[in-house]
Amino acid sequence: MRTLVHLSDLHFGRVDPALLDPLRAQIERLDPAVVVVSGDLTQRAKSDEFEQAKAYLDTLPGPQIVVPGNHDISLYNVFRRFLAPLDRYKRYITEDLTPSYVDDEIAVLGVNSARSLTFKDGRVNQEQIERIRATLDALDPNITKVVVTHHPFDLPDGGKEEDLLGRAQMAMDAFAECGVDLLMAGHLHQSHAGNTQARYKIAGFAALVVQAGTATSTRERGEVNSFNAIRIDASRIEVERWGWDAVHGQFQLIGTEKFIRGGNVWTEHNDGLMAAGSL
Numbered sequence: 001m002r003t004l005v006h007l008s009d010l011h012f013g014r015v016d017p018a019l020l021d022p023l024r025a026q027i028e029r030l031d032p033a034v035v036v037v038s039g040d041l042t043q044r045a046k047s048d049e050f051e052q053a054k055a056y057l058d059t060l061p062g063p064q065i066v067v068p069g070n071h072d073i074s075l076y077n078v079f080r081r082f083l084a085p086l087d088r089y090k091r092y093i094t095e096d097l098t099p100s101y102v103d104d105e106i107a108v109l110g111v112n113s114a115r116s117l118t119f120k121d122g123r124v125n126q127e128q129i130e131r132i133r134a135t136l137d138a139l140d141p142n143i144t145k146v147v148v149t150h151h152p153f154d155l156p157d158g159g160k161e162e163d164l165l166g167r168a169q170m171a172m173d174a175f176a177e178c179g180v181d182l183l184m185a186g187h188l189h190q191s192h193a194g195n196t197q198a199r200y201k202i203a204g205f206a207a208l209v210v211q212a213g214t215a216t217s218t219r220e221r222g223e224v225n226s227f228n229a230i231r232i233d234a235s236r237i238e239v240e241r242w243g244w245d246a247v248h249g250q251f252q253l254i255g256t257e258k259f260i261r262g263g264n265v266w267t268e269h270n271d272g273l274m275a276a277g278s279l
Contacts, residue, residue: 008186039069123166
């Protein structure tokens, strides 16, 4: 079994500093195989914000799969936004916009969905999808295949359709062919786990979608700060949600959702969300 820690929407520039040390401590206790960060490392893509984000990431375990979000592209500097949209991200965080981690149990591929032509929306293109397909097609079919974007492929209840990843249907058709198991994202500052069956009606295929809330930002949008720990084996995935407990000054396990695989279809198992305490 492999454990992934899933952080998103850190938003350095608008973080609650009281959360940083407890978050690091809890991640270390979870002892992840990979730390995944699904975008929006900064609030306004400023150099000092990227420096703070990088300094913090360097204190967390590795390996790490990190992708940019729309907030990691300059908003007000028109030259930088359109001619060098991810220059600071690549300078301070990583030059690799297609990061990957592969071992004998899991493959985790990062995809850049941030675009300069829109303020908050994101999309993928054919070239990115073909790269994912080529990488995953070459792997042992028993490996659990994970794709990470900032913008989500699905939405929690009440979500706005415009927040979905652009060209998602094109991507999902390809993912069905190469057997993607798990899609990880952020962007909405809301936690969510489910499968793709209702939105993408592809015979014999339903990937698991997992969205993380914001781990450290003061922009909570009605949820406590949280992150996910995802435990993976070949036929079972458990999604743990860890939320900030301000009373005790630590992250606590809020609940666990369990999913099992039948063929290429992931479905919720047993009673789904099992409360581990209330905050």
